[in-house]
Amino acid sequence: MEIGKRIKNLRLSKNLTQEELGERTDLTKGYISQLERDLSSPSIETLFAILEVLGSTPKDFFDEEEHNQKVIYGELEHTFFEDEEKGYRIKWLVPESNEKEMEPVLLEIEAKSCFKSFEPSLSETFGYCLKGEVTVMLGRNEYVAKTGEAIYFHAADEHQIINQSSEKAILILVATDSYL
Numbered sequence: 663m664e665i666g667k668r669i670k671n672l673r674l675s676k677n678l679t680q681e682e683l684g685e686r687t688d689l690t691k692g693y694i695s696q697l698e699r700d701l702s703s704p705s706i707e708t709l710f711a712i713l714e715v716l717g718s719t720p721k722d723f724f725d726e727e728e729h730n731q732k733v734i735y736g737e738l739e740h741t742f743f744e745d746e747e748k749g750y751r752i753k754w755l756v757p758e759s760n761e762k763e764m765e766p767v768l769l770e771i772e773a774k775s776c777f778k779s780f781e782p783s784l785s786e787t788f789g790y791c792l793k794g795e796v797t798v799m800l801g802r803n804e805y806v807a808k809t810g811e812a813i814y815f816h817a818a819d820e821h822q823i824i825n826q827s828s829e830k831a832i833l834i835l836v837a838t839d840s841y842l
Contacts, residue, residue, distance in 0.1 A: 749775025794831030
């Protein structure tokens, strides 16, 4: 069992530095570093103190099944929504992705149609145009992405993706701070 690796992953998931974890547990940054590299083993008391600061119980920390993350999501797990009036279909590729840091979707926009309009947010959006051509309206600016081109923007302005062409457009979108 790699206790050090688990401590490091848990610390990083809480957005703490080694120094911050050390301060909260009365340990040195150097000792935290040694623990994370499995160069030293903590006493039970020290390990429990670290786990308390990191918000984990010993059972959760040592439970092997808890640490197996889901990596592959099959087609049957995808969910979708279709807006026939606006002419788009969105497929969420990862269940409950709105609770994660990124939300990947497959977006199909019919010819001469558009995806819904979004208010400004703190999100970042990445897209990859698999087929067709789309226009990204970002504030007052327009950007055109064609098959094989990538899209990336901060959603600090109102924004919308529009298909002004005469063929269906298909793209992958990944947004942070879910808003799709």
